[in-house]
Structures are given as C-alpha cells and as structure tokens.
Amino acid sequence: MAWRDRGVLPPGLPFPSPAFTFLWWKFPYPLLEDSQRRYGDTFTLRLAGLPPVVMFSNPEVVRQVFLDDGTTMEAGRFNRSLAVLLGERSVLMTDGRTHARKRKLLMPPFHGARMQAYARAMLDLSDRAIDAFPRSAAFSLHPFMQEVTLRVIVRTIFGALARVEDKLVAQLGEVLDVGTSISLLIPALRRNLWGRSPYARFMAASREADRTLFADIRARRESGERGDDVLSLLLDARDEDGEPMPDDELRDELVTRRGAGPETTAPALTGAVRWIVERPAVLARLRAELPPDKCGDPAAIEKSPWLDAIVREALRLQPVIPLVGRVLARPVSLGGWDLPEGVAVACSIYLAQRRPEIYTDPTEFDPARFLGRGKPSAAFGASELFPFGGGIRRCIGMAFALYEMKMVLARLFARTDLEIAHRPVKVARRSITMVPKHGLRVRLSRREPRPTPPGA
Numbered sequence: 001m002a003w004r005d006r007g008v009l010p011p012g013l014p015f016p017s018p019a020f021t022f023l024w025w026k027f028p029y030p031l032l033e034d035s036q037r038r039y040g041d042t043f044t045l046r047l048a049g050l051p052p053v054v055m056f057s058n059p060e061v062v063r064q065v066f067l068d069d070g071t072t073m074e075a076g077r078f079n080r081s082l083a084v085l086l087g088e089r090s091v092l093m094t095d096g097r098t099h100a101r102k103r104k105l106l107m108p109p110f111h112g113a114r115m116q117a118y119a120r121a122m123l124d125l126s127d128r129a130i131d132a133f134p135r136s137a138a139f140s141l142h143p144f145m146q147e148v149t150l151r152v153i154v155r156t157i158f159g160a161l162a163r164v165e166d167k168l169v170a171q172l173g174e175v176l177d178v179g180t181s182i183s184l185l186i187p188a189l190r191r192n193l194w195g196r197s198p199y200a201r202f203m204a205a206s207r208e209a210d211r212t213l214f215a216d217i218r219a220r221r222e223s224g225e226r227g228d229d230v231l232s233l234l235l236d237a238r239d240e241d242g243e244p245m246p247d248d249e250l251r252d253e254l255v256t257r258r259g260a261g262p263e264t265t266a267p268a269l270t271g272a273v274r275w276i277v278e279r280p281a282v283l284a285r286l287r288a289e290l291p292p293d294k295c296g297d298p299a300a301i302e303k304s305p306w307l308d309a310i311v312r313e314a315l316r317l318q319p320v321i322p323l324v325g326r327v328l329a330r331p332v333s334l335g336g337w338d339l340p341e342g343v344a345v346a347c348s349i350y351l352a353q354r355r356p357e358i359y360t361d362p363t364e365f366d367p368a369r370f371l372g373r374g375k376p377s378a379a380f381g382a383s384e385l386f387p388f389g390g391g392i393r394r395c396i397g398m399a400f401a402l403y404e405m406k407m408v409l410a411r412l413f414a415r416t417d418l419e420i421a422h423r424p425v426k427v428a429r430r431s432i433t434m435v436p437k438h439g440l441r442v443r444l445s446r447r448e449p450r451p452t453p454p455g456a
Ligand code: HEM
Pocket: 075, 091, 092, 093, 103, 256, 257, 260, 261, 262, 264, 265, 268, 320, 321, 323, 324, 325, 387, 388, 389, 390, 391, 392, 393, 394, 395, 396, 397, 398, 400, 401, 402
C-alpha cells in the first residue's frame, strides 16, 4: 500500500521494511533524528503491519493539532493498539462525545486535603524505597521508582484498596513488567503459544489483578463504603441518564491509571535522576534551595523554582513518550500538505523539544533555561514543550505526575548520594515509554536516616 501513497504523503522511506520497523521499536530517537536529517521537518514513517504515520515537529503544526476539537483529528483511533494493555473502554481509546463525557468524570480533583494526603504517601513511599536501596552493590534504579509510583497510585487512586496493597502492587507490577513486550502492541504477534508467550503471560497476570479489582468494586458497591479516593468518586458518578458506570468500564479506567501512571512517571523520575547525578552543580543548587529541613514540607518542595526547572528540563530533553498521534476523520491541510482522511499524523515530542531556534544548545541539560518562565501547567501543552501531549487530549495525570516527581526527587537527594555505575547511559524503549537502559545502574555512596516528621 505504501507505494500508492507516494506523492500524497510527505517523503520518508518508501517501504516498511522489517529491519526498519525493528530499529524503530528499539531506537526511536536516533531514527527520528535520522529521518529529519534525510527528509526535513515533515516526513512519513512506514512501519510493517501499520498504516503510515506523517510526523511533524514544527510548532505551527503542533499548535494546529492541539487546537482541534476532536472532530477532525481522533486520538482514540490512533491509540487503538494500546487497548490490549489498558482495556477497550479506557478514555484513551475513545473519541467525540464519549471522550468528552469520560474526561469530565475522570479529571482528578487536585487540591486541599487530597493534596496533603498525596504528599504524605509520596514522601513516605520514597523513604521506604530509599531504605531498601542495596548498601554497596550497584543496582537498577527504575524498579524502585516503579515500586514507589505503583504504590502511590494504589494508595491515592484506589484508596480503600490499600487494605490489599501488597497483593495488588505485586499483581500490578507483574502486569506492568510483562506488559512491556513490544509484541503485545502488534496484533499479528498476539499468540498464546501454550501459555508461554508474553501475550499469554500478560493476559494471565491481568486476569489475576482484575479478580482483586472486581472483588473490591463489588464489596464497595454492596457495603456502600467510600473513601477520599478516585474509585469512590467513580463509584458514585452518574451519567446524564442517572446511570452508574458499569463495572467493566470502571475497571478499564482504573487499569488506565495503573498503566498510564507508573509506566510513565517511573521512567520520567529515573531519567531526571540521571541528569541530576551527572551534574554536580545542578545538585548543589537543588540542595541549597531545598536543605534537609525543608524536604518534609510539600509546599516548599512544590514551590522550589530550581526543582521545577529541573523537572521541566528533564521532560524536555528526554521525554518518556516519543510522540502523540491522531487519525484524520476528514481531509485536512497540515504544514503545506493536503492529507486525506484516514491518515495518521503525529507530533514528535522529542524533535519538537530539541529545536535549536527555540532552545539554545538543545542537547544540553540546562534547567536555568526555564527559570522565570511561568508556571509549568501553563507551559506544558504548548507547541514547544508538550511531554504530556496537548489540547483536549492533554494528559489527565499531568499535575499529579509533576507533583509526585518533585516529592520523590526532593526526598531522594536530601537523603542520598548516588553515583552512576554504568556508562555511557543510553536510553532504551520499555513498551511505549523510554527509560535509561538497564533501568539506570547506580551505586549508593551515602544514605541519611529518615527525617523526623514535623510535630513528632
Ligand atoms: C511523567 C508522567 C506522565 C507523562 C510523561 C504522560 C504523558 C502522556 C501523554 C503524552 C499523553 C497523550 C496526550 C495526547 O494525546 O495529546 C497522556 C495521556 C493520558 N495520561 Fe499521561 N502521562 C504521565 C502521567 C500520567 C498519570 C500519573 C496518569 C494518571 C494517574 C496519566 C493518565 C493519562 C490519561 C488517562 C491519558 C489520556 C487522556 C485523554 O485521552 O484524554 N498520565 N499522558
């Protein structure tokens, strides 16, 4: 089919070769850079077994994509391959009115007592992970970050399910780890193979976790038990006809948060740690701004301009998701190309955030570039900085993830000194996200005891 679209779509490798497809799955960032060098700002990516994707990174085009109200560009159709991981009825898979309705229902309330509860859980769970770091041997940091982010999600989003926290964290951790196999995203490779394939193991692990989830949903519906958590809010939510959300839809939304949360925030944290450890001056300034006595104070951590700039710069230089995409529901003119209905378009987060006309020395890690440049919530989603996507599809968990990243990083660097144990640090794909290779191998050279909580 690819040859038929020649002339209609922007240039790019004309045929989807299996070797190119393999390289894309393994090394998307060098491949994006290489395609940009060969074909210019706009190019077409052809992968075996998938429709062609037209890739943009020009801020004008990105702005146009994010301004769309969902009637011309459909993200749900683009995200279809994730249904196996997140469920058919997840918000990510929907478009149009269903999407708008779900989003309204799902936007997490993020203020007051709820924030304080989140902060407490984030700091406690960071301490727990730090206490578990091996003392002298080198270790991979990412699994510790995954444990923190998964437990935070279980406690704050599933709330009362915390009574089965250990069981659920173990089950969900298994689902996330088995779910990283690329073969799950390619329908032709979803084979059972006598229960031994990644697909079979993923389905078995998901079924196991679902049993725990459904049992709790049922118990809470019957008892009327509610807490200060998202599951409680969703249990009580009613649609326009006054109907509650069916259990399987509820399950898909919880599973989406379980997947979309830790699977992105843990790599983002691991990536940020790499930059901080590699730049002593960045770390020294962080410690000067957040001395140990301030690292138990969520408000001070959240407001630290330097930590905020570090988080923004880490997500700019090494975004955890390489691109966001939409499928055209009707013909549209984008970046000088008249594109037909049914074509997939993508905005490359990676390329857009490294444009030299916007960022001086774009490949340098330099948080100072963000000092004094507004609040992150205002900046993220703009056409030059969109690690959380944008427009009507911008990440629902953005504020939560940014807050969590700050709490974990503040606590980590208040209590420890880390060294990189394996160089050079390369970046590897983990399912749809990018994470430092080998989960970032580090060594602990200092660890302080937990700080005493205020008033203790
Ligand atoms: C650093 C962490 C995170 C990053 C980098 C990230 C990134 C993204 C991106 C790029 C999108 C697609 C946006 C688009 O298509 O324009 C997205 C969507 C989404 N994210 Fe996140 N995310 C993160 C954390 C989270 C967390 C913690 C949650 C939930 C607890 C979450 C839930 C979602 C959901 C539900 C969507 C779908 C929104 C929609 O389709 O309307 N994410 N995220």
